[in-house]
Amino acid sequence: xxxxxxxxxxxxxxxxxxxxxxxxxxxxHDTVSWYQQAxxxxxxxxxxxxxxxxxxxxxxxxxxxxHQFPNYSSELNVNALLLGDSALxxxxxSPGLVNTDxxxxxxxxxxxxx
Amino acid sequence: GESVGLxxxxxxxxEGDNSIINCAYSNSASDYFIWYxxxxxxxxxxxxxIRSNMDKRQGQRVTVLLNKTVKHLSLQIAAxxxxxxxxxxxxxxxxxGFQKLVFGTGTxxxxxx
Numbered sequence: 087x088x089x090x091x092x093x094x095x096x097x098x099x100x101x102x103x104x105x106x107x108x109x110x111x112x113x114x115h116d117t118v119s120w121y122q123q124a125x126x127x128x129x130x131x132x133x134x135x136x137x138x139x140x141x142x143x144x145x146x147x148x149x150x151x152x153h154q155f156p157n158y159s160s161e162l163n164v165n166a167l168l169l170g171d172s173a174l175x176x177x178x179x180s181p182g183l184v185n186t187d188x189x190x191x192x193x194x195x196x197x198x199x200x
Numbered sequence: 201g202e203s204v205g206l207x208x209x210x211x212x213x214x215e216g217d218n219s220i221i222n223c224a225y226s227n228s229a230s231d232y233f234i235w236y237x238x239x240x241x242x243x244x245x246x247x248x249x250i251r252s253n254m255d256k257r258q259g260q261r262v263t264v265l266l267n268k269t270v271k272h273l274s275l276q277i278a279a280x281x282x283x284x285x286x287x288x289x290x291x292x293x294x295x296x297g298f299q300k301l302v303f304g305t306g307t308x309x310x311x312x313x
């Protein structure tokens with residue numbers, strides 16, 4: 087049973103560029119959340135997708151957007167990249183929206199903005 | 201506002217010792233708590249969770265204790281092994297009806313052979 091997968095594993099971009107990160111949820115999961123983890127810190131919630139709609143959003147600007155596809159996979163897009171966007175981007179999936187549904191994380195995508 | 205914090209940023213133990221990692225949370229409305237383990241270069245790995253209607257929950261070599269009176273959470277690891285070396289995060293979900301985990305900054309556990 088495949089867990090949460092993310093691609094690519096590493097990415098280097100320059101300021102002002104745009105980036106798209108991809109996530110496939112764990113089998114049987116229909117809810118995908120994205121988190122940003124700066125070096126030495128805990129993950130911070132970006133947003134969550136369920137039934138192809140953004141359901142909840144954290145304190146991130148509109149430069150961060152996403153999408154969920156009918157097969158439950160998801161993309162995170164970041165426009166107009168800033169140096170401060172350099173971080174590990176984590177995708178987590180869960181079997182539903184209930185707050186006690188466990189979220190399982192993927193390995194992350196390491197984004198470096200130069 | 202809500203916050204989840206850890207008392208000790210680094211914990212060093214000897215192999216075979218028992219480890220205790222502590223966590224304080226500030227939102228008394230939180231009803232679900234999770235401990236994650238994160239090894240270098242990897243995503244957080246689920247260890248154990250506990251709901252607010254419980255005080256204690258045990259897994260394989262791990263125990264989570266919840267003290268709602270003082271808003272304190274702890275993770276106990278029995279017979280700590282070198283493979284337990286990692287950063288440990290506690291996370292809470294204070295939001296009824298949807299998911300939004302709030303993480304602390306983590307505690308690094310170093311296990312010496």
